[in-house]
Structures are given as structure tokens and as C-alpha cells.
Amino acid sequence: MWTPSTPFAPPGTNLVLEEGQTLTPKFDANGLVTTVVTDAASGEVLMLAHMNAEALARSIASGDAWYYSRSRQQLWRKGETSGNTQRIVEMRIDCDQDAIWIKVEQKGPACHTGRKSCFYRIVTPSDAAPKLILPSE
């Protein structure tokens, strides 16, 4: 019986990583995998975050998005304090199992600035330096 405290199996060969049916995440030197979070309804990219093994296991087991904060060096459930929780609709992993993509039902804004998405500025070339502009919506 798998529980969130069961360790993940270690990564195998490239062939097994890419074509296998076993989740063997390739955590980086800091024990993290990068996670892309998109809005399940609109498809918009909401944020990027990191999961350690425990955050990943808890996310899978609970269906709530758990992350590891590198600045605070602690595990956190998204929305724990703000209420802006993320319910996972689908989780995917990439070819070499070092990146996660979750589609979520986002409650409230995903960004700590109060915006729906953290990606609220468009990078635009200009004669001087590239500018950041807010989309007109």
C-alpha cells in the first residue's frame, strides 16, 4: 500500500525514465523538481514552483498542490494562509522525469501580488532595453 511517506524508486536508465510506467522523479541537487502550474479551465500558466519528494507525494495523495519554498526552506500547501488553494485536476511528468505539470482549479489569484497569474507582464523588444508591458485585457 503506497502512502505519501513511501520513498519514490530511484531513476533508472534513460529508456526506463522515458518509456516506463513507474514514477521515478529525478530530483536536482537540492532535492527539487520544477512544477509548472496551469489553470485547468483557461490553460493559462499561473506560476512556477518547486516540489521536494514530500511535497510531490502529498500532492499526489491529497490532490491539493503542495510545494517546497526555497526561500523559507519549508513545505507549504498552496493557499494555506491566503486561502488561494489549488485543486489538482491532472498531473503530468516530462520525458526525463525532472519536471511536473499540474492543471489546477485555482481559488482566487495564484500570484502573491493579487494577479490571477504570476506571468502578468509581456517582454517586448525596444530600441533601448527590452520593456515589460501589461497586456491590454
Added chain:
Amino acid sequence: MWTPSTPFAPPGTNLVLEEGQTLTPKFDANGLVTTVVTDAASGEVLMLAHMNAEALARSIASGDAWYYSRSRQQLWRKGETSGNTQRIVEMRIDCDQDAIWIKVEQKGPACHTGRKSCFYRIVTPSDAAPKLILPSE
């Protein structure tokens, strides 16, 4: 006159990072920012990659996606050898300017395994360990 070899300005305070109009990317200890790549038409997440300052500058200037390969330790233009190039339709940056999101016109598959997207497997809870399954499409 800005050129791809003009250095980016260094990151300012959090307020300037989050609300400013100047691109001041926060590169990590290895000099990289993580980049999420989505298909401009379908919205699907195609891949995750990394850009160093030069890759970012070249991407902005040329409209082609340039990355930095951590394994090969070199700059590369996506599709350079495979022909599976990425034309950037829009580039966004996140609140603290340490992550990039590009929407691209992808020529051919984005994944080196020949799949359209690197995220071709769904992580599914099971009684034993979480399983990876291919979506039925």
C-alpha cells in the same frame, strides 16, 4: 541601441522587480532562468528548459527560442539540428523575474522522443506506487 550583447540591468528591490517595466532577470546560482514553453495554438505545455543571459537576449532579439543546455554546457537554438524550431509568439516574465513563459509556434515535435510535448504521461495514484499512464487520445 540595445543588442543581444548588452547586459541586462541587475535586479532591484522587490517592488521594482514586481511592478517595474524594466527587464531585470534574476538568474539563479548557475546563471539560469527556467522557461516554460507552451504551444501558442493549443496552450499545451510542450517542455521546460533553461536560458542563460545570452540565450534570453538572443531569444528576444531573434524571436527564435534559444536555450542553455546544462548537460552539454552550451547555448543552443531549439531545432538547430532536428529542424523542430520554435518561433516565439509572446514572451512573459513572472512576478519576481526568475521564470519565463514563451508561447511558440512549434515546428514538428518538441520532445526528443518524437512526441509533440515532453509531458506525455499522466501521474496516477494507485494502491501500489503512483503509475504513469499515456492519455487516451
